[in-house]
Amino acid sequence: MGVLNATPDSFSDGGRFRALDDALAQADRLIAAGADILDIGGESTRPGAAPVDESEELARVIPLIQALRARATTPLSIDTRKPAVARAAVAAGATMWNDVSAQTFAPDGPATAAALGCEIVLMHMQGQPATMQRAPRYDDVVLEVTAFLADRARAALAAGVARDRIWLDPGIGFGKTLAHNLALIAGLDRLIALGFPVALGASRKGMIRAIDPAAANPGERLGGSLAIALAGARAGVAMLRVHDVRETVQALRVAAAIDAARQSHDQGSPIAPGAPPP
Ligand code: HH2
Secondary structure (H helix, E strand, O other), rough: OEEOOOOOOOOOOOOOOOOEEEEHHHHHHHHHHHOOEEEEEEEOOOOOOOOOOOHHHHHHHHHHHHHHHHOOOOOOOOOOHHHHEEEEEHHOOEEEEEOOOOOEEEHHHHHHHHOOOOEEHHHHHOOOOOOOOOOOOOOHHHHHHHHHHHHHHHHHHHOOOOHHEEEEEEOOOOOOOHHHHHHHHHHHHEEEEEEEEOOEEEOOOHHHHHOOOOOOOOOHHHHHHHHEEEEEEEOOOOEEEEOHHHHHHHHHHHHHHHHHHHHHHHHOOOOOOOOOOO
């Protein structure tokens, strides 16, 4: 999933793709680089971000979705917490609703998702973007995030969303310390065990700077982003939300080629791995 933010203030690409032509050119680059889906956002949810009102968010994303639909067949996702924005985006051609509030932002979220019939991403966040990084607290972050997402998936199912339309996302950086983020990445198998496809978004995020303080600028976090993408893929994550599509696709292909070589090496070897020596 390639990130395309039509916002003035997103932490990584804020302001770069506000003009329609700039956003379309970036979409072309993401698609050429191998993105399977584009995630269009009109409201930054980075730590400290101020909420955006509905009319402003609609004005940022709907013309872009319409223009993209007219020129490319790549599926489009709308990154929004607001049911009205999701409705307009799906009417304009989006087929996925990516909601960082896991449909808790408005009471009609789950019913709207069911009526739209689109795919939905339910993401975990503790608190709200403006204040979520002040003092995140969990007793057992993996257990709590998994239980919350299981609960939100149940709410979606109860509202009538089809089971095969639901994705889950642990929400890296959304009300979490470095230790929480690392525990969630290390414990992805627990979330995957719920049986829904899992999405992961850690591209260029602050947790990388927390490990490498020299990477003050989000553009300097490619190495860390790739390390997390590979860890996610290895754990069985089905979708990676990234800014650097070409580099991520390349890393995944190289890792897959090594895995394939390991398998054929293990099969061709006269001694099965783990077998006692002759
Ligand atoms: N992260 C961001 C936004 N949307 N959606 C999902 N499903 N998972 C994520 O991890 C996620 C997300 C934040 O990143 P970005 O869009 O690059 O920045 P901003 O929120 O400043 O627009």
